[in-house]
Amino acid sequence: xxxxxxxxxxxxxxxxxxxxxxxxxxxxxxxxxxxxxxxxxxxxxxxxxxxxxxxxxxxxxxxxxxxxxxxxxxxxxxxxxxxxxxxxxxxxxxxxxxxxxxxxxxxxxxxxxxxx
Amino acid sequence: xxxxxxxxxxxxxxxxxxxxxxxxxxxxxxxxxxxxxxxxxxxxxxxxxxxxxxxxxxxxxxxxxxxxxxxxxxxxxxxxxxxxxxxxxxxxxxxxxxxxxxxxxxxxxxxxxxxx
Numbered sequence: 198x199x200x201x202x203x204x205x206x207x208x209x210x211x212x213x214x215x216x217x218x219x220x221x222x223x224x225x226x227x228x229x230x231x232x233x234x235x236x237x238x239x240x241x242x243x244x245x246x247x248x249x250x251x252x253x254x255x256x257x258x259x260x261x262x263x264x265x266x267x268x269x270x271x272x273x274x275x276x277x278x279x280x281x282x283x284x285x286x287x288x289x290x291x292x293x294x295x296x297x298x299x300x301x302x303x304x305x306x307x308x309x310x311x312x313x
Numbered sequence: 314x315x316x317x318x319x320x321x322x323x324x325x326x327x328x329x330x331x332x333x334x335x336x337x338x339x340x341x342x343x344x345x346x347x348x349x350x351x352x353x354x355x356x357x358x359x360x361x362x363x364x365x366x367x368x369x370x371x372x373x374x375x376x377x378x379x380x381x382x383x384x385x386x387x388x389x390x391x392x393x394x395x396x397x398x399x400x401x402x403x404x405x406x407x408x409x410x411x412x413x414x415x416x417x418x419x420x421x422x423x424x425x426x427x428x429x
Contacts, residue, residue, distance in 0.1 A: 232417060240404060242357075242420035288356065292418075300347045301408075301418050303357045 200224065201289050201304035209310050210279045217264070218274040218307045220289030226250075230292040231272040232301060233263065237285040245287075248272055279311045316340060317409050319421025326397055327429055334392045334424045336407030342387040343409035347418070348380075351404040360405075363390040397428040 202221045210216040222231065233245040248256045248263045256263040264273040276283060286308050290301040316339040326332050336346055344365045349357040361382050362370040369382035379401075381393040390409075394401055406423040 234420075240406070240423040240425070242406065242408070242423075244417045244419070247417055286354070290418075300359050300362055301357075302359070305356045306354075308354070
């Protein structure tokens with residue numbers, strides 16, 4: 198079974214609108230971390246936001262917020278006031294367990310296109 | 314902030330030759346680094362976990378004799394693609410985490426390998 202599921206291959210949004218990118222995860226660990234990364238066409242991976250499994254409040258970083266629903270095992274990314282520069286591929290990822298030496302498992306990604 | 318430097322960014326080589334890709338953590342020590350492979354418009358697939366001073370741990374299906382990983386110091390890991398074939402053409406990206414804390418995984422800018 199997939200550990201990270203991103204069901205939206207592509208999303209389209211107009212500038213200044215908000216958009217939600219979906220992510221569900223599957224783990225039996227109690228301690229885990231959830232991440233969102235942005236990958237523009239240049240290929241670099243840009244860290245956006247992090248949510249720990251024990252964090253009670255949803256993470257926020259500027260225009261990015263993570264809608265963490267633990268019971269549903271979902272960690273959707275919300276981008277407010279979209280900008281043209283937000284057009285990129287977005288990956289949801291999970292680190293299982295609490296150890297720093299654990300790799301991230303990535304979802305298949307969602308391509309976001311922002312139009313003017 | 315923490316930076317991971319990856320070189321080269323692009324390389325073209327002929328079939329049968331070997332290519333070495335370097336991944337350096339510039340301002341932190343990384344006892345563990347990770348190597349991922351990404352096909353166009355696809356997810357990042359973990360190839361191996363590189364541990365300083367010991368043998369790398371390879372994911373199932375990854376040929377360790379073909380993808381040689383060396384992690385000789387706390388700031389450098391190398392991936393050597395031996396006897397490259399056209400099917401090895403891909404985007405290879407390394408990542409590392411500062412061992413001191415639960416900081417996010419930092420990525421290099423990736424290496425686009427083309428084997429002719």
